[in-house]
Amino acid sequence: MNFNEFLQSALFNIGTHIVTARHLISWVIVLVIIYMIYRLVINKLLPRYFQKEKYVIRDNDKIIRSIRYIFILIALIGSVMSLNIDFEIYKIKNVIIRVSTILYALTIWQVAGMLDWLASKVLVYNYHRSRNELDHKTSIEKYAKETEGQGGSMVRILVYVAAAFLVLQSFNLDSYSIFPSGEYKIKVADVLEAILILLSARLLFWVITQLVLFRYYKRSNVNLGSQYAINQLLKYVLYTMAALWAISSLGVQMTVLWGGAAALLVGLGLGLQQTFNDFFSGILLLFERSVEVGDVLNIGGMVGTVKSIGLRTSTIETRDSITVVVPNSKLVTDNVINWSHFDEKVRFKIEVGVAYGSDTKLVKTLLLKAANDHPGVNEIPNPFVRFTNFGNSSLDFELHFFSRNFIHIEDVKSDLRFEIDNAFRENDIEIPFPQRVVWMKGNDKE
Numbered sequence: 109m110n111f112n113e114f115l116q117s118a119l120f121n122i123g124t125h126i127v128t129a130r131h132l133i134s135w136v137i138v139l140v141i142i143y144m145i146y147r148l149v150i151n152k153l154l155p156r157y158f159q160k161e162k163y164v165i166r167d168n169d170k171i172i173r174s175i176r177y178i179f180i181l182i183a184l185i186g187s188v189m190s191l192n193i194d195f196e197i198y199k200i201k202n203v204i205i206r207v208s209t210i211l212y213a214l215t216i217w218q219v220a221g222m223l224d225w226l227a228s229k230v231l232v233y234n235y236h237r238s239r240n241e242l243d244h245k246t247s248i249e250k251y252a253k254e255t256e257g258q259g260g261s262m263v264r265i266l267v268y269v270a271a272a273f274l275v276l277q278s279f280n281l282d283s284y285s286i287f288p289s290g291e292y293k294i295k296v297a298d299v300l301e302a303i304l305i306l307l308s309a310r311l312l313f314w315v316i317t318q319l320v321l322f323r324y325y326k327r328s329n330v331n332l333g334s335q336y337a338i339n340q341l342l343k344y345v346l347y348t349m350a351a352l353w354a355i356s357s358l359g360v361q362m363t364v365l366w367g368g369a370a371a372l373l374v375g376l377g378l379g380l381q382q383t384f385n386d387f388f389s390g391i392l393l394l395f396e397r398s399v400e401v402g403d404v405l406n407i408g409g410m411v412g413t414v415k416s417i418g419l420r421t422s423t424i425e426t427r428d429s430i431t432v433v434v435p436n437s438k439l440v441t442d443n444v445i446n447w448s449h450f451d452e453k454v455r456f457k458i459e460v461g462v463a464y465g466s467d468t469k470l471v472k473t474l475l476l477k478a479a480n481d482h483p484g485v486n487e488i489p490n491p492f493v494r495f496t497n498f499g500n501s502s503l504d505f506e507l508h509f510f511s512r513n514f515i516h517i518e519d520v521k522s523d524l525r526f527e528i529d530n531a532f533r534e535n536d537i538e539i540p541f542p543q544r545v546v547w548m549k550g551n552d553k554e
Contacts, residue, residue, distance in 0.1 A: 138186040146179045181215040220271035227263045266307040273300040302354035309350030336401040389436035390419040404514040406445035447514035461502030463538035475507045478527040484520040486510040
């Protein structure tokens with residue numbers, strides 16, 4: 109018997125499958141290769157990884173156990189294929205389930221869990237490092253909780269949706285149609301692909317804004333309003349492209365979509381004119397940045413801080429902690445005072461009157477002392493006092509001062525009035541009230 113005949117010779121049977129010497133040799137070679145790769149990963153690569161990323165020490169055993177399960181499943185798949193014992197377990201129409209199919213699905217799911225853990229850790233680690241919050245003293249428990257946050261949850265959903273897509277492909281179930289309607293048939297694979305596109309866009313937006321752009325903002329000292337504007341524009345662009353791509357993946361022709369959208373916009377244009385005005389005003393605000401998040405505005409006498417700028421409306425928190433929703437068109441077309449655009453030179457005033465006969469120089473001194481002693485009043489430019497008028501009942505003065513405390517300026521004024529009243533009392537300066545002398549003319553006739 110020559111060597112080729114030996115390779116083709118049957119050694120034993122497993123059911124209807126014949127195992128030859130070639131199959132047995134191939135199986136041994138496959139197992140040896142898988143074992144060598146396994147030892148390389150366990151003995152060489154993982155120790156280096158653990159040494160580099162010290163924040164995962166607590167979970168070293170978990171990683172090793174997961175990798176061991178993955179290699180066991182790979183070894184089983186290699187054994188089934190090399191020994192030619194890939195039995196057919198179930199068959200219906202186009203669905204054929206074999207031993208390798210089940211092992212392949214289990215391997216995908218195990219790898220998905222591993223990728224979920226690793227990717228989440230890497231993302232959150234870089235998130236903390238970009239903010240200089242991660243060092244060797246960082247609490248492992250706190251760090252583990254952060255992994256469960258937004259970045260980690262997005263990675264988890266994305267990984268497992270992708271795993272489900274691959275599992276369905278392995279069972280040949282991805283071609284099944286749901287909601288068939290005429291010439292358009294939405295397949296399971298199309299739905300999963302659309303979900304993957306949307307999730308990927310969301311994760312990409314998080315990575316760009318929290319890991320890439322944040323470092324640029326920090327390095328270039330970009331203000332909060334500009335950061336918000338850039339992030340919002342990027343979000344709108346990414347999400348719009350992802351939505352169109354997802355719709356296209358569902359089999360909807362974009363020409364039909366654009367045609368229907370054009371007809372719809374023509375019909376709704378007049379009825380939604382104000383909505384479109386607010387929409388384009390929002391885009392204009394994000395580009396021009398005349399109003400930014402964090403700015404203190406005065407709109408029609410209402411003073412508040414801008415908390416968010418959306419595409420149609422913006423939210424403003426007033427001094428009374430009341431959130432007001434303002435259409436963006438008002439921020440563009442109305443007269444809006446943006447206190448944040450002033451460079452520490454916003455002047456305010458307090459009016460006060462004193463009785464005739466008061467020492468005007470002392471009044472001026474007391475007013476300036478009250479302003480200079482208050483921490484909410486700027487030292488430069490200096491506060492000053494104006495003697496404005498000889499009133500009907502009082503000598504009228506104005507205390508002018510500069511402050512950056514725009515949102516709480518009424519509190520500053522109130523504090524100054526308290527101090528002025530107290531100072532006047534201590535120095536016997538009277539604040540008069542309006543007086544009228546009424547002469548009654550009596551009847552001279554008796």
